[in-house]
Amino acid sequence: MSLSSGSVRQVTVGRTVAWVLLFILLIVTLFPFYWMLRTAFSDNTQLPGHPNSLLPVETTLGAFKRVLGLSSIEEAQAQGGSGAAVNFWLYLRNSLVVATITTVCQVFFSAMAAYAFARLRWPGRDKVFAVFLAALMVPPIFTTLPNFVLIKNLGLLNSFAGIILPGAFMTPFAIFFLRQFFLGINRELEEAAMIDGAGHRRIFFGMIIPLSAAPIATLAILTYINSWNDYFWPLLVGQQENVRVLTVALGVFRSQTPQGGPDWAGLMAATLIAALPMIILFLAFAKRITNSIGFSGIK
Amino acid sequence: MTATTNAPPDTRRSHGDSGAPPGKRRSLGDLKVAMIFIAPATLGFVVFYIWPTLRGAYLSFTEYSLLSAPKFNGLANYDRMIHDSFFWNALGVTVEYVVINIGLQTVLAVGIAMLMYRLTKSITVRAIILAPYLVANVVVALVWYWMLDVQVGVVNTFLGWVGIDPIAFFGDSHWAIPTVAGINVWRHMGYTALLVFAGLQTIPSYVYEAAEVDGSTEWKTFWRITLPLLRPVLVMVLVVTMIGSFQIFDTVAVTTQGGPINATRVIYYYIYERAFTRFDFGYASAMALVLFAILAVVSLVQLRLLRARESDLA
Numbered sequence: 282m283s284l285s286s287g288s289v290r291q292v293t294v295g296r297t298v299a300w301v302l303l304f305i306l307l308i309v310t311l312f313p314f315y316w317m318l319r320t321a322f323s324d325n326t327q328l329p330g331h332p333n334s335l336l337p338v339e340t341t342l343g344a345f346k347r348v349l350g351l352s353s354i355e356e357a358q359a360q361g362g363s364g365a366a367v368n369f370w371l372y373l374r375n376s377l378v379v380a381t382i383t384t385v386c387q388v389f390f391s392a393m394a395a396y397a398f399a400r401l402r403w404p405g406r407d408k409v410f411a412v413f414l415a416a417l418m419v420p421p422i423f424t425t426l427p428n429f430v431l432i433k434n435l436g437l438l439n440s441f442a443g444i445i446l447p448g449a450f451m452t453p454f455a456i457f458f459l460r461q462f463f464l465g466i467n468r469e470l471e472e473a474a475m476i477d478g479a480g481h482r483r484i485f486f487g488m489i490i491p492l493s494a495a496p497i498a499t500l501a502i503l504t505y506i507n508s509w510n511d512y513f514w515p516l517l518v519g520q521q522e523n524v525r526v527l528t529v530a531l532g533v534f535r536s537q538t539p540q541g542g543p544d545w546a547g548l549m550a551a552t553l554i555a556a557l558p559m560i561i562l563f564l565a566f567a568k569r570i571t572n573s574i575g576f577s578g579i580k
Numbered sequence: 581m582t583a584t585t586n587a588p589p590d591t592r593r594s595h596g597d598s599g600a601p602p603g604k605r606r607s608l609g610d611l612k613v614a615m616i617f618i619a620p621a622t623l624g625f626v627v628f629y630i631w632p633t634l635r636g637a638y639l640s641f642t643e644y645s646l647l648s649a650p651k652f653n654g655l656a657n658y659d660r661m662i663h664d665s666f667f668w669n670a671l672g673v674t675v676e677y678v679v680i681n682i683g684l685q686t687v688l689a690v691g692i693a694m695l696m697y698r699l700t701k702s703i704t705v706r707a708i709i710l711a712p713y714l715v716a717n718v719v720v721a722l723v724w725y726w727m728l729d730v731q732v733g734v735v736n737t738f739l740g741w742v743g744i745d746p747i748a749f750f751g752d753s754h755w756a757i758p759t760v761a762g763i764n765v766w767r768h769m770g771y772t773a774l775l776v777f778a779g780l781q782t783i784p785s786y787v788y789e790a791a792e793v794d795g796s797t798e799w800k801t802f803w804r805i806t807l808p809l810l811r812p813v814l815v816m817v818l819v820v821t822m823i824g825s826f827q828i829f830d831t832v833a834v835t836t837q838g839g840p841i842n843a844t845r846v847i848y849y850y851i852y853e854r855a856f857t858r859f860d861f862g863y864a865s866a867m868a869l870v871l872f873a874i875l876a877v878v879s880l881v882q883l884r885l886l887r888a889r890e891s892d893l894a
Contacts, residue, residue: 313727531834
């Protein structure tokens with residue numbers, strides 16, 4: 282990889298500069314995460330006096346207690362909170378419910394469809410698949426408006442069903458993604474199983490799914506992250522507290538915080554609670570997630 | 581997430597031919613089984629994709645406030661749009677956002693990808709730069725909202741150290757869109773860089789070796805060899821990131837909410853306001869359809885560019 286044919290000295294200078302740039306990039310990437318942490322553990326009333334303290338100001342768990350609904354209104358207000366009732370435990374639970382059900386259903390049903398598109402022969406198959414793929418072109422807001430009307434007419438506003446249903450059956454991307462992997466599975470294995478008398482159901486559950494465990498897991502992780510981070514749809518159909526997910530709750534919390542002196546510590550504690558599960562998921566599967574983007578290339 | 585997250589390895593395999601020679605099976609093939617397997621997905625597809633697409637198109641020709649049935653009103657919504665200065669403002673603001681966001685992000689992503697390509701293949705480095713992309717838009721927006729606060733934000737403290745007066749990043753109408761664009765550059769540049777990085781690895785090393793033999797400098801090699809060979813990947817990345825960029829909503833919704841004075845009322849946010857605060861569903865649908873058309877044209881133009889360049893390495 283030694284591209285440069287210049288003098289050794291030049292190479293060294295160039296590489297040093299490049300390493301410095303990369304280092305700055307990593308700092309710029311990580312600093313906001315650190316600042317979120319630092320602020321969440323600070324005392325909100327003391328924050329304005331120490332805007333550049335690298336460590337938490339008057340370290341306290343007050344902000345977390347506040348957003349988890351564990352401190353009294355007086356306590357919360359004394360520490361710079363709005364005093365409005367917030368319960369991020371509840372929102373955390375709601376996010377878990379929504380993301381988990383969405384992921385399980387979407388990946389499973391998409392895998393079934395992908396099997397039909399990849400391994401079965403039937404008239405019109407490729408045309409139907411093309412129609413499914415074409416839906417990738419439609420911007421979400423266009424279908425969101427009528428979907429909202431539908432969910433409303435079904436009486437499912439402010440219910441988990443209303444939040445989950447549109448994403449529970451498939452996404453064109455999920456089917457496309459899994460189909461690619463199913464296509465690559467060796468045909469002979471399948472034929473051998475058929476000779477042994479296995480039906481399509483057994484081949485799907487006993488062979489295709491186990492053989493595709495890795496891509497299915499990758500897809501599930503990506504789906505989970507997407508579902509967890511989604512804001513627009515739950516904002517429309519899930520405003521009420523009992524089904525409010527973390528992203529929506531953060532928006533509400535931000536709009537409720539006192540205008541004059543916002544509860545920054547509380548806000549950062551809340552964002553940390555919303556981000557932490559994804560950060561943990563990422564730390565656990567960093568390699569898998571990164572490689573799914575890094576090495577596959579786009580065609 | 582987008583369709584480019586992962587296009588798995590074997591796209592070139594002759595697709596879908598399930599092995600058995602044609603004619604050995606009945607012409608209907610596995611139709612019965614296939615119908616069972618695609619039933620749930622098809623149900624979801626028809627109810628939540630096809631039907632709303634058709635219905636959305638119809639609603640765009642109606643007056644509809646959710647309270648009574650939609651009333652057909654021909655092209656009235658479109659006529660109104662032409663004369664709606666808020667609509668044109670929203671389009672203008674969105675385009676400004678897209679240009680800043682995509683311009684900055686693409687240049688940075690190529691730079692980052694080159695840095696990684698030349699310096700390190702470390703998975704840790706790649707994971708770190710990807711991290712912001714995995715955190716919700718809303719979270720990212722709020723963290724930066726705090727860091728960029730005009731009074732106590734840490735960024736303004738830093739600026740103070742180098743003698744720059746505090747900037748009202750969200751409160752100043754000139755700064756608001758570049759600020760929102762910058763925040764999303766921070767969130768997306770690592771992801772985009774990884775896509776470019778993947779593209780870099782498809783360039784065979786003999787091309788570089790030949791350049792070295794010819795005494796090309798690194799700078800020249802980048803402009804004359806790397807970038808041209810990267811073009812197909814870049815165009816594809818541009819198509820996908822630009823479509824996403826036009827749909828900016830979350831960041832605006834939790835920070836500026838369209839302000840100050842319409843400066844960040846992007847098209848997605850304007851449609852949302854029309855539909856869900858004024859219950860003007862017909863008009864909102866018409867604007868959504870126009871946005872759909874704009875995105876289709878943008879991607880078609882870009883894909884055509886892609887095709888024109890495809891043979892660079894051939």
